[in-house]
Amino acid sequence: MTEDLVTAGTEVLVEPSAAAARVFAVGDWTDVAIARHQARRLAREHGIQPLRAGEVAIVVSELASNIVKYGVRGEITIHVAATAGGEMRLTVVAQDVGPHIHDLATALRDGHDDHGPIDAAAIAQRGGTGNGLGAVARLADRLEMRELERGKQIIATFSRGLAPGDPAP
Numbered sequence: 354m355t356e357d358l359v360t361a362g363t364e365v366l367v368e369p370s371a372a373a374a375r376v377f378a379v380g381d382w383t384d385v386a387i388a389r390h391q392a393r394r395l396a397r398e399h400g401i402q403p404l405r406a407g408e409v410a411i412v413v414s415e416l417a418s419n420i421v422k423y424g425v426r427g428e429i430t431i432h433v434a435a436t437a438g439g440e441m442r443l444t445v446v447a448q449d450v451g452p453h454i455h456d457l458a459t460a461l462r463d464g465h466d467d468h469g470p471i472d473a474a475a476i477a478q479r480g481g482t483g484n485g486l487g488a489v490a491r492l493a494d495r496l497e498m499r500e501l502e503r504g505k506q507i508i509a510t511f512s513r514g515l516a517p518g519d520p521a522p
Contacts, residue, residue, distance in 0.1 A: 373433040379420040388412040388429045406490045415485040416447035424449025443511040450504040
């Protein structure tokens with residue numbers, strides 16, 4: 354479960370840090386696969402244990418998939434940096450030019466979209482069961498959504514279980 358869920362109505366963009374940052378354009382399903390693979394690779398290159406690196410890859414896959422399904426086009430930015438206290442932090446930023454999320458709390462519930470429960474007959478047409486954003490919230494340590502003038506930004510932060518010797522949460 355996340356430590357923290359934050360929503361903000363102001364436009365504040367996260368810029369890549371001087372540490373490791375990779376940006377992946379997302380416009381189709383091939384881009385989702387590339388971003389997922391590269392996220393796991395980047396995490397492992399920074400000494401993150403395989404299980405936690407896999408969780409990062411799942412989050413990237415879910416957020417990139419949502420860009421393809423709902424956001425028209427966008428990008429995934431992955432930042433890996435050490436905090437002032439020397440701890441590692443990995444941040445996944447998904448930004449798109451699609452519609453805003455109507456109700457984030459509802460969208461985080463499994464089997465729901467941002468308007469409410471998903472009709473079982475519509476699941477095949479929509480390309481998912483409505484569990485993705487909830488999975489992102491469960492795997493990340495912090496989840497934040499920011500509405501932008503055109504689109505939105507979803508930020509998933511991983512801070513626990515990132516040191517090379519740390520077990521995943």
